[in-house]
Amino acid sequence: MRIRLRVNGTERSVEAQDHESLLTVLRDDLRLAGSKNACEQGECGSCSVLMDGELVCACLVLAGAAADREVRTVESLGTMERMHPVQQAFVDAGAVQCGFCTPGFVISTVALLRANPEPSDAEIKEALAGNICRCTGYGKILEAVHRAAGQRV
Amino acid sequence: MTLAPPRTRLRGVVGESAPRSDAPPKTQGSFEYASDLARDGMLHGATVRSPHARARIVRIDTSAARAMPGVVAVLTSADLPTDELFGLMRRDQLVLARGEVRYVGEPVALVAAEDTEQARLATKAVKVEYEPLPAVTDPVAALQSGAPQLHSFGNVIEDVRVVHGDPKAKADIVVSGEYEIGMQDQAPLGPEAGLAIPDADGGVTLHIATQWMHEDLGQIAPCLGLPREKVRLVLAGVGGAFGAREDVTLQIHLCLLALATRKPVRMVYGREESFYGHVHRHPARLWYEHGAKRDGTLVYVRATIVLDGGAYASSSPAVVANAACFGAGPYRVPNAVIHAVGAYTDNPPTGAMRGFGAVQSCFAYEAQMDRLAKALGMDPVELRAKNALRDGDEIITSQPVEGSEPVANLIRRCAAMRSPGEPDTSDPAAMPGGVGNITRGEGVRRGTALAAGFKNVCYSHGFDDYSTARVRLVRERGEPVAYVLTAAAEVGQGIVLVCEQIARSVLEVQRVVVETPNTSIDSAGSSSASRQTWMTGGAVLAACREVRTELERRAKARGRALEDFEVADLLDEPIERTVKHRHRPTEARNETTQNHGHVAFLFAAHRATVDVDVETGLVKVVQVATSQDVGKAINPVAVVGQLEGGIAQGLGLAVMEELQLRDGQIRNASFTDYLLPTMLDMPPVVCDIVEHPHRDAPFGAKGVGEPPTISSTPAIVAAIRAATGRELNRVPVRPDDIVFGTVARSGWRVTPGDDPRKAARTE
Numbered sequence: 001m002r003i004r005l006r007v008n009g010t011e012r013s014v015e016a017q018d019h020e021s022l023l024t025v026l027r028d029d030l031r032l033a034g035s036k037n038a039c040e041q042g043e044c045g046s047c048s049v050l051m052d053g054e055l056v057c058a059c060l061v062l063a064g065a066a067a068d069r070e071v072r073t074v075e076s077l078g079t080m081e082r083m084h085p086v087q088q089a090f091v092d093a094g095a096v097q098c099g100f101c102t103p104g105f106v107i108s109t110v111a112l113l114r115a116n117p118e119p120s121d122a123e124i125k126e127a128l129a130g131n132i133c134r135c136t137g138y139g140k141i142l143e144a145v146h147r148a149a150g151q152r153v
Numbered sequence: 154m155t156l157a158p159p160r161t162r163l164r165g166v167v168g169e170s171a172p173r174s175d176a177p178p179k180t181q182g183s184f185e186y187a188s189d190l191a192r193d194g195m196l197h198g199a200t201v202r203s204p205h206a207r208a209r210i211v212r213i214d215t216s217a218a219r220a221m222p223g224v225v226a227v228l229t230s231a232d233l234p235t236d237e238l239f240g241l242m243r244r245d246q247l248v249l250a251r252g253e254v255r256y257v258g259e260p261v262a263l264v265a266a267e268d269t270e271q272a273r274l275a276t277k278a279v280k281v282e283y284e285p286l287p288a289v290t291d292p293v294a295a296l297q298s299g300a301p302q303l304h305s306f307g308n309v310i311e312d313v314r315v316v317h318g319d320p321k322a323k324a325d326i327v328v329s330g331e332y333e334i335g336m337q338d339q340a341p342l343g344p345e346a347g348l349a350i351p352d353a354d355g356g357v358t359l360h361i362a363t364q365w366m367h368e369d370l371g372q373i374a375p376c377l378g379l380p381r382e383k384v385r386l387v388l389a390g391v392g393g394a395f396g397a398r399e400d401v402t403l404q405i406h407l408c409l410l411a412l413a414t415r416k417p418v419r420m421v422y423g424r425e426e427s428f429y430g431h432v433h434r435h436p437a438r439l440w441y442e443h444g445a446k447r448d449g450t451l452v453y454v455r456a457t458i459v460l461d462g463g464a465y466a467s468s469s470p471a472v473v474a475n476a477a478c479f480g481a482g483p484y485r486v487p488n489a490v491i492h493a494v495g496a497y498t499d500n501p502p503t504g505a506m507r508g509f510g511a512v513q514s515c516f517a518y519e520a521q522m523d524r525l526a527k528a529l530g531m532d533p534v535e536l537r538a539k540n541a542l543r544d545g546d547e548i549i550t551s552q553p554v555e556g557s558e559p560v561a562n563l564i565r566r567c568a569a570m571r572s573p574g575e576p577d578t579s580d581p582a583a584m585p586g587g588v589g590n591i592t593r594g595e596g597v598r599r600g601t602a603l604a605a606g607f608k609n610v611c612y613s614h615g616f617d618d619y620s621t622a623r624v625r626l627v628r629e630r631g632e633p634v635a636y637v638l639t640a641a642a643e644v645g646q647g648i649v650l651v652c653e654q655i656a657r658s659v660l661e662v663q664r665v666v667v668e669t670p671n672t673s674i675d676s677a678g679s680s681s682a683s684r685q686t687w688m689t690g691g692a693v694l695a696a697c698r699e700v701r702t703e704l705e706r707r708a709k710a711r712g713r714a715l716e717d718f719e720v721a722d723l724l725d726e727p728i729e730r731t732v733k734h735r736h737r738p739t740e741a742r743n744e745t746t747q748n749h750g751h752v753a754f755l756f757a758a759h760r761a762t763v764d765v766d767v768e769t770g771l772v773k774v775v776q777v778a779t780s781q782d783v784g785k786a787i788n789p790v791a792v793v794g795q796l797e798g799g800i801a802q803g804l805g806l807a808v809m810e811e812l813q814l815r816d817g818q819i820r821n822a823s824f825t826d827y828l829l830p831t832m833l834d835m836p837p838v839v840c841d842i843v844e845h846p847h848r849d850a851p852f853g854a855k856g857v858g859e860p861p862t863i864s865s866t867p868a869i870v871a872a873i874r875a876a877t878g879r880e881l882n883r884v885p886v887r888p889d890d891i892v893f894g895t896v897a898r899s900g901w902r903v904t905p906g907d908d909p910r911k912a913a914r915t916e
Contacts, residue, residue, distance in 0.1 A: 034182015034183065038344065038392070038824075039824040073182065074181060086180075090176065097645035097647065098341070098644060099175070100342040100393060102179050122583075124832070129831045129833045132342065133342075134341055134393050134802075135645045137835055138831075139793070140797070
């Protein structure tokens with residue numbers, strides 16, 4: 001089936017199989033590999049994207065369900081020259097090790113801070129409990145979210 | 154020539170928490186991991202795996218799969234170019250099974266197709282007829298005489314005895330116990346993945362996420378029937394490793410498919426396949442006996458340890474040796490007998506995971522130390538401190554400790570660190586069960602306990618362990634730039650930072666570029682055994698010193714000292730030096746393992762505080778405090794990252810993480826069913842970084858990766874014991890164990906120290 005969707009501000013049209021997920025459309029068809037493929041069953045949050053502004057696991061969204069929707073991936077947030085405040089906070093806090101979970105955490109943090117610009121520890125932990133990191137033990141990620149809090153995201 | 158002004162201060166030298174240079178692209182999604190690799194026209198590989206733990210392969214029919222749309226190649230063992238075996242420490246596995254399969258998930262056939270779905274469907278169309286055989290899944294049973302022989306050379310992978318002092322020593326106070334460790338998985342977030350590209354010369358280039366490219370190369374080339382120089386490896390972005398990428402998984406398969414199809418082939422494991430595709434931490438059964446004088450002085454430790462190696466050896470020989478060598482803990486023990494055996498079974502193969510053998514025995518000996526303290530009526534912290542190793546003391550292999558903070562200091566510092574506040578029963582999220590909202594604190598008990606542990610750094614027992622670094626200092630647009638090339642795998646741990654910061658400090662050059670590791674340079678050894686800082690950091694340090702010597706020579710030739718020049722002014726010609734760095738030689742293991750088999754030791758202590766709901770058996774880890782001797786923190790934030798991350802994995806083993814096997818079949822091969830700690834599960838970690846430099850290590854930095862995962866697990870379980878009074882002799886601790894006081898029993902009677910091949914059934 002042919003699907004039209006808006007990805008990072010650009011109209012895209014892709015030919016997708018019925019069973020295909022938004023994640024494979026992004027990664028394989030649109031070559032946007034920033035959304036990661038770690039568990040592909042919605043447990044780890046590595047594929048987090050914003051769909052019409054709402055945080056979703058791209059692996060759990062059927063490609064067809066993304067038709068005519070607005071999708072924002074990690075690639076839309078910042079550039080090397082002009083880092084997004086959340087990305088900068090992750091770099092500065094030392095919250096990145098292998099980095100495979102990082103794009104998902106960054107997107108989830110953006111979604112959190114848009115809804116709650118000054119979250120408490122408990123609110124951060126609850127909001128990010130759907131993202132798994134195997135390297136850091138989360139201490140530096142928690143610190144990164146606090147660093148980014150209060151900034152325009 | 155004008156005299157140089159005072160140099161601007163360098164940012165990001167040794168000792169500073171410089172940000173990682175690979176962090177910005179990783180936050181932006183532009184860092185290319187192995188599973189992100191793509192080439193136009195590439196094919197997609199997939200693997201047909203055994204559904205049986207042990208079976209004879211009667212026949213394989215690939216005709217239907219070959220006829221499917223998009224399928225370009227189907228390979229079985231009949232198509233292999235050679236009969237070479239592969240394997241990390243023993244070459245004991247065929248690239249594709251022939252005649253027999255030995256574990257659920259063993260690769261039997263390969264498919265390459267034009268898209269991933271065609272490849273997946275084709276794997277289903279490969280018809281393999283099996284004749285199932287009775288599987289041997291109990292490692293103790295596998296060791297008894299009369300057990301079915303799983304390999305032509307028997308069921309013993311490795312047999313290590315440590316005999317120290319008087320093997321029959323007697324003591325006033327004796328405590329004993331049986332312990333069990335479940336199968337933990339490394340669960341790196343990045344799945345196994347790679348891209349193989351056939352080269353015009355008949356060779357192949359493999360872009361791969363791995364921990365040690367040169368070891369892979371040494372296994373891949375013979376299996377392809379190619380000379381080493383026709384197989385080239387390039388490190389692709391690695392999404393975590395923790396030991397899971399020490400073994401060859403899809404490397405040879407990818408190269409075979411690329412060579413057979415003459416096209417680039419990509420293969421990416423899904424999560425379920427990843428659980429089947431890589432080795433796991435060894436499950437273990439341990440029988441321990443400790444003897445002490447009435448004043449608490451340790452007299453002896455005797456132990457028998459059985460490690461389940463699964464179907465193939467992987468790194469089991471070294472894991473078994475570690476479990477034995479470090480099996481008495483970081484204490485002075487004048488008399489010891491430790492007998493550790495690794496068994497082949499029909500379970501999934503096990504190998505390296507962070508802590509590597511030291512994890513299994515630490516859980517047992519630390520439980521024993523608490524049991525001993527209780528029998529003596531002593532404070533468990535004082536008992537540990539009283540017996541703790543200090544420089545000059547011998548471990549049970551007769552090797553003295555050297556260049557370490559006295560372990561008693563780590564124990565006392567850790568015990569004295571600030572404690573968490575009282576439990577807040579008004580906030581359900583802070584209670585066991587969390588937002589599940591299951592208690593108001595009525596059944597919640599708090600416990601606090603401490604554990605200590607240790608292991609070796611670098612490779613041991615005579616292994617020729619080295620790393621190679623090439624440093625090239627050039628002038629670019631008037632500025633000096635240092636390019637550092639090694640084959641060291643950055644797997645997330647931060648070796649790129651270590652190399653950058655060392656080069657910057659020695660060369661006094663701001664811009665340091667760490668190049669993509671590849672096999673055009675000689676080996677850096679593995680990103681394992683906490684060794685890359687010591688080894689590749691050491692190689693970079695040595696290469697930079699040689700470059701600096703050349704700078705000094707050039708300055709002197711112009712009649713001045715180096716300090717009088719801008720470095721760039723001395724770089725009319727680039728300077729390049731390549732250095733191969735070795736640690737001091739270690740001795741091969743002898744019959745009683747009494748020798749200097751290790752380079753140096755890493756020590757840490759952990760104190761855990763837990764709240765346990767005794768009614769539901771749920772545990773909330775409230776805080777973990779740690780003191781660890783790192784030698785020198787090259788990048789303190791990165792060190793804290795290693796401590797916190799390692800503790801998270803230790804917490805996982807303590808209360809959550811276990812691959813559950815039934816008849817050799819993994820029953821929870823997903824992130825839904827294999828529980829990993831989330832942000833809600835991780836407590837605050839209080840880190841006390843102790844810097845007692847080792848003279849042989851670069852800037853004294855000894856390596857930090859593994860100790861956090863060794864004694865954190867026993868500390869958490871001891872805290873649960875303190876809260877509940879339960880015995881808890883196995884990890885991970887399950888709610889049933891807390892509520893009902895379940896005790897794990899192997900069903901085998903073993904006298905600690907005896908040969909487990911003479912075990913008797915308890916029934």
